[in-house]
Amino acid sequence: MAEEVKVLRTWSSPFALRIVWALKLKGVEYETILEDLSSKSPLLVQYNPVYKKVPVLVHNGKAMAESLLILEYIDETWKQKYPLLPEDPYERARARFWAKFSDDKVLPSIWDAFTTQGKEQEEAIMPVMENLKLLEEELRGKKFFSGETIGFLDLALGWLANLVSMFEEITGLKMIDEETFPLLVAWIHDFSHVPLIQETWPPRDRMLTKFRAMREPYLAAARNHLPK
Ligand SMILES: N[C@@H](CCC(=O)N[C@@H](CS)C(=O)NCC(=O)O)C(=O)O
The missing domain is CATH 1.20.1050.10 (Glutathione S-transferase Yfyf (Class Pi); Chain A, domain 2)
Structure with missing residues (x-):
């Protein structure tokens, strides 16, 4: 199955950059959805109803929030290339x-x-x-x-x-x-x-x-x- 990876972010969010960097290091193709936080999109509210913040990662329709947790998800999901966390x-x-x-x-x-x-x-x-x-x-x-x-x-x-x-x-x-x-x-x-x-x-x-x-x-x- 073709992977579908989307990142909801803003042009400036330092938390969202973590996700961009991780996906690029792993060579994962993704689509960027740019948010305007002064007028949050229904998509952002739907995908991150608890915090309504960016970044959000949507992988094959499954959404997740909180950049450090997303980093871990990326590391566990795309294990083969460029491990982010140490093995020990x-x-x-x-x-x-x-x-x-x-x-x-x-x-x-x-x-x-x-x-x-x-x-x-x-x-x-x-x-x-x-x-x-x-x-x-x-x-x-x-x-x-x-x-x-x-x-x-x-x-x-x-x-x-x-x-x-x-x-x-x-x-x-x-x-x-x-x-x-x-x-x-x-x-x-x-x-x-x-x-x-x-x-x-x-x-x-x-x-x-x-x-x-x-x-x-x-x-x-x-x-x-x-x-x-
Ligand atoms: N702990 C969150 C922090 C994310 C965060 O604060 N994002 C800011 C942009 S840099 C945001 O979406 N703010 C919108 C708001 O606070 O309503 C993470 O690591 O993902």
């Missing part, structure tokens, strides 16, 4: 652990530092540094989080390689500097230069415009709470 059960569990840590801790802490200013931002940067130090340790002795080539954890953390430099440009706040995080800086460079990754990054200018606009309401809210 302990290493698999560790890769899942750090991927979850990235979504539960690293991303929210970086978002807090991105959407604050002044004293609030000085406080927000502390957990960012602690979280990044843990990731730095995970890279010790390795080129990529998954070893010599990119794998599950690199795809899960791919947003870090793309978003942080944009957040730094917008805020003027340095989060990942070479002196404190030499291994992360090297990883960002190496990961971003993998041809498949380079080809799929969303346009930087468009991303900068989008994130500047996303940040503004947070700053406006903070301004409104200031004593007059």
Whole structure:
């Protein structure tokens, strides 16, 4: 039976890029359905009724959501080419652990530092540094989080390689500097230069415009709470 693979995503979603990368690494042909999140399509709501978020993968009519779970599904379904998770059960569990840590801790802490200013931002940067130090340790002795080539954890953390430099440009706040995080800086460079990754990054200018606009309401809210 011919495979039918569809990916519901947006042009910018870092979670959806994980799926794009995994399918491309595995050589799986797929159709892209671009969503506009300001007006979600009935298809998105039908396929992901619980969260109504992208990405959604639809494989032969079966839909699934949550990018890290989709990555696992892709790895188990298209086993022959380019395994994403390590074979060893302990290493698999560790890769899942750090991927979850990235979504539960690293991303929210970086978002807090991105959407604050002044004293609030000085406080927000502390957990960012602690979280990044843990990731730095995970890279010790390795080129990529998954070893010599990119794998599950690199795809899960791919947003870090793309978003942080944009957040730094917008805020003027340095989060990942070479002196404190030499291994992360090297990883960002190496990961971003993998041809498949380079080809799929969303346009930087468009991303900068989008994130500047996303940040503004947070700053406006903070301004409104200031004593007059
Ligand atoms: N935990 C989800 C997060 C997905 C997510 O937050 N997607 C955003 C786009 S980057 C979205 O669809 N947002 C729409 C909304 O929040 O209503 C995953 O890993 O797939």
